[in-house]
Amino acid sequence: MSEPLSGLTTSQSASPVLQGGVKRGSRSLEPKAPLKGGGGAPAGRPESFTPNIESPATTAPRGVSTARRLWRNGAVRFGACVLALLVAGAAAAPWLGTIDPTLIDPASANLPPGTSAEFMTLGGDTFQHWFALGSDSLGRDLWSRMLYGARVSLAVGAGVALLALAIGILLGLAAGYFRRLDGVIMRIMDGVMAIPGILFAITLIAVWQPSLATIVIAIAVPEIPRVARLVRSVVLTIREEPYVEAAVALDTPAWKVLTRHILPNAIAPLIIQGTYVCAAAILVEAILSFLGVGMPPEIPTWGNIMAEGRTQFTQYPQSVLFPGLLLSFTVLAVNLLGDGLRDTLDPKFNKRGG
Amino acid sequence: MTTSQSASPALPRAATEPVLAVRKLSITLPAGADRPLAVEHIDFEVAAGQTVCLLGESGSGKSVIAQAVMGLLPAGLKAIEGGITLNGRELLPLTLTQLRRLRGPAMAMVFQEPMTALNPVQRCGDQVDEILREHTRLSAAERRREVLRIFARVRLPEPERIYASYPHQLSGGQRQRIVIAIALILKPALLICDEPTTALDVTTQAEILKLITELQRENGTAVLFITHDFGVVAEIADRVVVMQLGRMVEQGNKLDVLQAPRQDYTRMLLAAVPELGGRSRPPLPDGPALLDARALSKTYATGSWPGRRRTVQAATDISLSVHPGETVGIVGESGSGKSTVARCIARLIEPSSGDILAGGQSVAKARGRTLSPFRRQVQVVFQDPYRSLNPRQTVGASIIEGPLNFGVPREQAWRRAEELMRLVRMQPSALHRYPNQFSGGQRQRISIARALACEPKVLIADEAVSALDVSVQAQILDLLNDIQQRLRIGILFITHDLRVASQICDRVIVMQQGRIVEQGRINDVFFAPQHLYTKTLLAAAPGRGFAFGSREPAAPQPILA
Numbered sequence: 001m002s003e004p005l006s007g008l009t010t011s012q013s014a015s016p017v018l019q020g021g022v023k024r025g026s027r028s029l030e031p032k033a034p035l036k037g038g039g040g041a042p043a044g045r046p047e048s049f050t051p052n053i054e055s056p057a058t059t060a061p062r063g064v065s066t067a068r069r070l071w072r073n074g075a076v077r078f079g080a081c082v083l084a085l086l087v088a089g090a091a092a093a094p095w096l097g098t099i100d101p102t103l104i105d106p107a108s109a110n111l112p113p114g115t116s117a118e119f120m121t122l123g124g125d126t127f128q129h130w131f132a133l134g135s136d137s138l139g140r141d142l143w144s145r146m147l148y149g150a151r152v153s154l155a156v157g158a159g160v161a162l163l164a165l166a167i168g169i170l171l172g173l174a175a176g177y178f179r180r181l182d183g184v185i186m187r188i189m190d191g192v193m194a195i196p197g198i199l200f201a202i203t204l205i206a207v208w209q210p211s212l213a214t215i216v217i218a219i220a221v222p223e224i225p226r227v228a229r230l231v232r233s234v235v236l237t238i239r240e241e242p243y244v245e246a247a248v249a250l251d252t253p254a255w256k257v258l259t260r261h262i263l264p265n266a267i268a269p270l271i272i273q274g275t276y277v278c279a280a281a282i283l284v285e286a287i288l289s290f291l292g293v294g295m296p297p298e299i300p301t302w303g304n305i306m307a308e309g310r311t312q313f314t315q316y317p318q319s320v321l322f323p324g325l326l327l328s329f330t331v332l333a334v335n336l337l338g339d340g341l342r343d344t345l346d347p348k349f350n351k352r353g354g
Numbered sequence: 355m356t357t358s359q360s361a362s363p364a365l366p367r368a369a370t371e372p373v374l375a376v377r378k379l380s381i382t383l384p385a386g387a388d389r390p391l392a393v394e395h396i397d398f399e400v401a402a403g404q405t406v407c408l409l410g411e412s413g414s415g416k417s418v419i420a421q422a423v424m425g426l427l428p429a430g431l432k433a434i435e436g437g438i439t440l441n442g443r444e445l446l447p448l449t450l451t452q453l454r455r456l457r458g459p460a461m462a463m464v465f466q467e468p469m470t471a472l473n474p475v476q477r478c479g480d481q482v483d484e485i486l487r488e489h490t491r492l493s494a495a496e497r498r499r500e501v502l503r504i505f506a507r508v509r510l511p512e513p514e515r516i517y518a519s520y521p522h523q524l525s526g527g528q529r530q531r532i533v534i535a536i537a538l539i540l541k542p543a544l545l546i547c548d549e550p551t552t553a554l555d556v557t558t559q560a561e562i563l564k565l566i567t568e569l570q571r572e573n574g575t576a577v578l579f580i581t582h583d584f585g586v587v588a589e590i591a592d593r594v595v596v597m598q599l600g601r602m603v604e605q606g607n608k609l610d611v612l613q614a615p616r617q618d619y620t621r622m623l624l625a626a627v628p629e630l631g632g633r634s635r636p637p638l639p640d641g642p643a644l645l646d647a648r649a650l651s652k653t654y655a656t657g658s659w660p661g662r663r664r665t666v667q668a669a670t671d672i673s674l675s676v677h678p679g680e681t682v683g684i685v686g687e688s689g690s691g692k693s694t695v696a697r698c699i700a701r702l703i704e705p706s707s708g709d710i711l712a713g714g715q716s717v718a719k720a721r722g723r724t725l726s727p728f729r730r731q732v733q734v735v736f737q738d739p740y741r742s743l744n745p746r747q748t749v750g751a752s753i754i755e756g757p758l759n760f761g762v763p764r765e766q767a768w769r770r771a772e773e774l775m776r777l778v779r780m781q782p783s784a785l786h787r788y789p790n791q792f793s794g795g796q797r798q799r800i801s802i803a804r805a806l807a808c809e810p811k812v813l814i815a816d817e818a819v820s821a822l823d824v825s826v827q828a829q830i831l832d833l834l835n836d837i838q839q840r841l842r843i844g845i846l847f848i849t850h851d852l853r854v855a856s857q858i859c860d861r862v863i864v865m866q867q868g869r870i871v872e873q874g875r876i877n878d879v880f881f882a883p884q885h886l887y888t889k890t891l892l893a894a895a896p897g898r899g900f901a902f903g904s905r906e907p908a909a910p911q912p913i914l915a
Contacts, residue, residue, distance in 0.1 A: 246734065265745065
């Protein structure tokens with residue numbers, strides 16, 4: 001880490017000035033800016049500036065940018081690459097040798113991976129298709145279903161992370177900064193935390209229609225207290241920092257103190273928390289789909305692919321194995337990304353050399 | 355005391371070998387650091403019973419030497435040249451296990467911050483006991499007796515009670531005594547003290563220094579004492595090694611170095627040491643007070659339902675006023691309530707009772723927008739320059755924040771920020787940079803510029819120079835003086851350092867345990883103190899009355915208790 005070392009340089013830069021003598025004739029600071037409403041300082045003598053300016057700021061060994069530092073971290077690189085591949089795959093699903101993932105052909109049921117077979121839709125159209133990962137008990141192409149299923153998983157992961165962060169940050173900032181709101185907000189958060197997450201999601205989906213939005217909300221709500229607690233604790237620390245007090249003394253309104261001074265300094269742990277929420281959300285979505293209370297059955301998700309393959313896992317393992325592997329891999333990638341971000345962004349872990 | 359031998363280390367050495375000898379030691383820094391070597395060609399020795407002070411400003415590499423001796427160099431730092439011998443034994447080639455066996459019986463270290471040096475979840479007695487368990491074969495009862503004996507020797511009251519106490523239950527001075535007990539219980543030949551009194555109050559510091567000297571005399575310990583404080587050096591050193599940026603600038607006997615320094619750098623450092631003795635201050639114009647605090651009190655309540663509520667009286671019945679062009683100092687030790695008073699007056703916290711008048715208006719209970727006019731008039735400069743600027747904002751954004759809040763157009767605020775940068779003697783181009791590119795002293799200048807941007811009438815400086823090196827400290831004090839003369843602002847200057855207070859203040863207020871015990875003009879309070887506490891404080895200031903550099907001895911000596 002170059003931070004503590006930069007302190008060494010800087011004391012050097014100050015010393016040449018000393019010998020030169022700091023004092024120099026009178027310079028005037030004329031309050032040229034007649035500030036509104038206040039008594040300006042008495043004007044000094046209008047002499048010209050003869051600035052005896054201190055040596056310039058050390059061209060700090062700031063070294064590499066944050067992005068470069070992040071990229072140097074193996075975990076970040078791996079996680080980001082896997083996720084980028086997944087996103088690209090999910091987005092480009094129609095062009096990657098897939099067919100409509102809902103198409104059924106009982107004749108080509110339970111094909112082993114790597115088979116090429118004639119596919120006849122229920123409408124009677126036939127075409128040759130290569131089943132890269134085999135097919136399920138209804139003859140649907142597993143590769144297509146997994147790629148399209150990735151869309152749901154990624155959307156849920158990102159959606160839940162964003163929603164939980166947004167609401168959690170709002171509540172956490174309010175609770176941490178305004179002492180009066182603290183008790184109320186945090187007791188409500190405790191209450192929400194007391195509800196088992198999956199149970200809550202099942203209930204919510206049962207009450208509303210199962211849809212992407214419902215599922216995102218259902219998974220995000222139990223995550224909100226965790227984010228809010230984190231934000232609150234970070235805010236409690238940062239609000240004691242002298243630069244926040246200085247902002248208060250400068251009459252900065254509370255919302256500006258929060259958005260300009262507190263939030264930017266709390267963002268690193270939040271990004272990290274976001275990745276963990278994202279990973280958890282992908283898992284919970286798969287669990288819900290597996291239990292049959294997630295997305296409607298006509299939309300393929302990794303969870304309901306596995307649920308369908310569960311009964312014949314011993315004969316035809318592919319429809320549990322491949323989505324399961326992909327799910328684990330995705331969650332691993334997201335978690336690694338989070339760990340890498342923490343190691344590079346969070347100064348507390350930074351010092352320990354992660 | 356040995357004679358000066360820095361010029362020719364080849365002089366015939368005394369019959370006794372030095373306890374510690376550091377020979378041509380060079381230590382590398384990791385690649386990408388600001389300089390290739392942390393320390394370069396360091397050469398000195400410490401004899402039994404002798405105290406050698408390593409003196410230098412932050413970044414001079416003095417702590418690295420201590421770490422190298424103890425075998426505690428952080429990863430990335432490596433001794434590449436030279437050697438360290440302890441009682442004739444080379445330390446650098448030793449393995450970790452061999453070094454560990456030496457730490458305790460042969461050498462020991464006292465750190466700056468006793469709270470972090472002690473384990474917070476272990477009783478103090480057990481922490482000392484651990485050393486005995488590790489290095490001796492004494493029985494449990496014998497060890498206990500030994501621990502109690504060393505507690506008595508480091509002058510801890512009620513050794514039995516202390517034995518069973520946790521570190522947080524003790525005062526800072528008592529904690530440091532525990533650390534010293536741990537260091538000295540095995541009677542090591544070498545004791546390394548790394549700024550052991552920097553975190554302590556001045557009266558505690560005096561006691562700890564006395565204790566170290568006493569124990570050293572009893573055991574004939576060699577002491578390597580690291581400090582940045584010339585007062586401490588004057589108090590305890592036999593020999594002094596002056597360091598600058600990893601190089602040895604000068605070494606010699608205390609009197610030679612402190613009173614007849616040969617190097618410019620040493621001379622510059624000595625000149626920057628604040629003296630206890632008032633400067634001549636321009637007379638103050640009569641006029642109404644800018645800021646008037648009346649019978650201010652602050653009570654903190656800790657604990658909430660259902661726990662037990664406790665109240666702490668942090669400040670009681672404080673009255674003070676600040677006039678244009680006047681500097682009022684508040685001095686006191688930690689816990690005296692001086693910062694509470696400052697924060698009340700700056701209205702960062704609300705006083706429990708009493709009144710604050712600014713420009714004739716009461717602001718003690720004002721809130722929110724009604725405080726705005728007051729905020730313009732009173733600005734604060736904080737202690738820690740590394741925490742008082744938002745690291746995610748450019749310097750310029752920080753400085754214009756206040757004026758923007760008060761409705762000044764952005765361009766105008768920016769132009770004024772450029773002027774202010776010149777006023778605090780920095781380049782206007784610095785406005786576009788981030789705080790981490792500046793040194794502590796530069797950051798403090800920026801903080802001052804930010805405070806001045808609102809054109810305040812009163813500046814509250816809360817320990818504004820305490821975290822700075824002595825040379826930078828002198829510059830900032832000059833700057834504050836200069837700005838005050840030019841803008842005729844009032845300054846409320848909070849400090850624990852009497853010498854600093856005497857350099858800049860017109861009047862001074864001495865606080866103890868939340869109350870004002872004495873106040874008056876600098877010369878009256880410092881040279882004819884009335885209250886016992888003031889006398890104790892003055893007597894405890896290290897190096898008092900020591901004539902640094904080639905200066906004339908400080909003219910009138912403070913009268914001491």
